[in-house]
Amino acid sequence: MIEGGARLDGAVKICGAKNSVLPVMAAALLAEQPLRVPNAPQLHDVGTMAVLLRELGASVERYADGGVEICAEGPLSDKAPWETVRKMRASICVLGPLLARLGRADVSLPGGCVFGVRPIDVHLKGFEALGAKVRVEHGFIVAEAPKGGLRGAEVFLGTAFGSSVTGTANVLMAAVLARGRTVIHYAACEPEVEDLCRCLVAMGAKIEGIGSPMLVIDGVERLGGATHAVIPDRIEAGTYLSAGAMTGGRVRVTDMRPVHLSAYLDRMREAGLPFECGPDWVETQPQQESSGAHGFPPRPRPTDVTTQTYPGFPTDLQAQWMTQMCFADGVSVINEVIYPDRYMHVAELARLGAQVRRQGTTAIVQGKASLSGAKVMASDLRASAALVLAGLAAQGKTEVYRVYHIDRGYEKIEQRLIALGAKITRAKE
Numbered sequence: 563m564i565e566g567g568a569r570l571d572g573a574v575k576i577c578g579a580k581n582s583v584l585p586v587m588a589a590a591l592l593a594e595q596p597l598r599v600p601n602a603p604q605l606h607d608v609g610t611m612a613v614l615l616r617e618l619g620a621s622v623e624r625y626a627d628g629g630v631e632i633c634a635e636g637p638l639s640d641k642a643p644w645e646t647v648r649k650m651r652a653s654i655c656v657l658g659p660l661l662a663r664l665g666r667a668d669v670s671l672p673g674g675c676v677f678g679v680r681p682i683d684v685h686l687k688g689f690e691a692l693g694a695k696v697r698v699e700h701g702f703i704v705a706e707a708p709k710g711g712l713r714g715a716e717v718f719l720g721t722a723f724g725s726s727v728t729g730t731a732n733v734l735m736a737a738v739l740a741r742g743r744t745v746i747h748y749a750a751c752e753p754e755v756e757d758l759c760r761c762l763v764a765m766g767a768k769i770e771g772i773g774s775p776m777l778v779i780d781g782v783e784r785l786g787g788a789t790h791a792v793i794p795d796r797i798e799a800g801t802y803l804s805a806g807a808m809t810g811g812r813v814r815v816t817d818m819r820p821v822h823l824s825a826y827l828d829r830m831r832e833a834g835l836p837f838e839c840g841p842d843w844v845e846t847q848p849q850q851e852s853s854g855a856h857g858f859p860p861r862p863r864p865t866d867v868t869t870q871t872y873p874g875f876p877t878d879l880q881a882q883w884m885t886q887m888c889f890a891d892g893v894s895v896i897n898e899v900i901y902p903d904r905y906m907h908v909a910e911l912a913r914l915g916a917q918v919r920r921q922g923t924t925a926i927v928q929g930k931a932s933l934s935g936a937k938v939m940a941s942d943l944r945a946s947a948a949l950v951l952a953g954l955a956a957q958g959k960t961e962v963y964r965v966y967h968i969d970r971g972y973e974k975i976e977q978r979l980i981a982l983g984a985k986i987t988r989a990k991e
């Protein structure tokens with residue numbers, strides 16, 4: 563429950579990246595020695611991945627300070643059950659490591675999610691290029707390596723929407739133990755993929771072109787254990803910066819990498835939202851009494867956004883940006899190229915009085931001086947965070963239901979917003 567109207571002020575420390583720690587945890591299946599991640603975020607999804615790894619036969623220790631240690635000494639099971647995989651799409655990331663380590667993987671097809679079908683064709687294309695036989699039966703993907711094991715190959719992993727983050731991660735993790743050289747063309751360049759590469763190299767993998775669209779992997783016999791701290795969560799950082807910008811306060815996000823948010827910060831500049839940038843922090847600057855009806859919230863300049871793969875504007879910040887533009891003094895055009903259906907938040911924002919019209923992959927946002935609080939329903943992880951942001955800037959009380967979506971990707975969101983001065987509480991639904 564959120565009472566709108568408070569300017570947020572203060573500092574928030576950014577946690578380890580969810581979309582880095584999940585594939586990194588799966589990478590532990592490639593080695594018989596422990597993999598330690600000292601800064602794993604304490605998220606629901608990390609718990610789900612821990613459950614899945616234990617079901618596969620790995621041991622997973624989670625420490626009070628957030629650290630997690632996984633040991634996949636073996637014997638391992640090659641079967642990832644539907645009951646766990648359906649809870650989290652990122653479970654698909656165990657496919658590549660199981661195939662590489664055991665020569666066989668039997669992983670339930672991940673469900674779709676609220677914003678689309680979310681195919682995995684390039685994942686399977688990559689495994690087949692490495693010599694695996696892949697078939698889908700009874701809702702499971704069954705992948706089997708040839709007798710002599712996977713063989714290095716050249717493969718193009720581009721989709722109709724650009725590169726694939728977990729597609730690159732999955733094929734990469736299969737290739738590190740394949741015999742010979744693998745070249746992945748049109749690899750995803752997201753910082754989380756680069757982070758996974760660095761973790762695999764720390765475990766003994768041979769990878770060139772890290773961070774570029776072409777990854778060259780020379781297979782090795784086996785990988786060892788490692789300790790790998792994941793990168794900060796750029797989407798969490800962008801979400802808290804939006805909270806500061808939308809309430810006109812001074813919010814400093816720390817322990818993060820501004821370079822990972824260059825597209826988002828570029829749009830902030832375009833929208834006339836003031837901020838300062840340091841080596842590992844960004845701070846929104848207070849905005850004078852704005853032209854808003856009640857001097858709150860401040861009104862950004864209308865600013866268009868098209869979502870793209872990294873380093874373009876991240877689709878995971880699209881809902882947050884739309885929420886900011888609901889208060890702009892003009893019309894903004896948002897074009898969601900990565901997930902054309904990622905607009906579950908539009909109907910909910912409309913309940914707060916927002917004026918957003920969809921036209922295919924595009925949403926046209928007519929900004930308004932104020933929105934009025936209402937009951938709204940969370941749907942997917944990032945849209946849900948955007949509804950909380952909307953409540954911070956709306957007049958009166960907003961109640962967001964089904965907040966378990968938010969806990970999947972944001973650690974202690976209400977405690978951290980309260981520390982910034984937000985009037986927000988969590989109640990039993």
Ligand code: EPZ
Nearest residue numbers: 581652680681682683684685721723725726727728900943
């Ligand atoms: C990752 O999902 C993230 N999840 C998503 O974050 C993020 O939105 C997405 O990348 C895009 O950045 C994790 O990293 C765990 P994709 P992923 O494969 O890998 C199409 C969040 O909120 N595609 O890069 O599943 C696909 O339909 C989540 O933290 C194919 O066509 O995304 C989409 O349109 C939500 N065929 C586009 O590519 C394939 O085989 C990008 O998808 C694979 C993908």
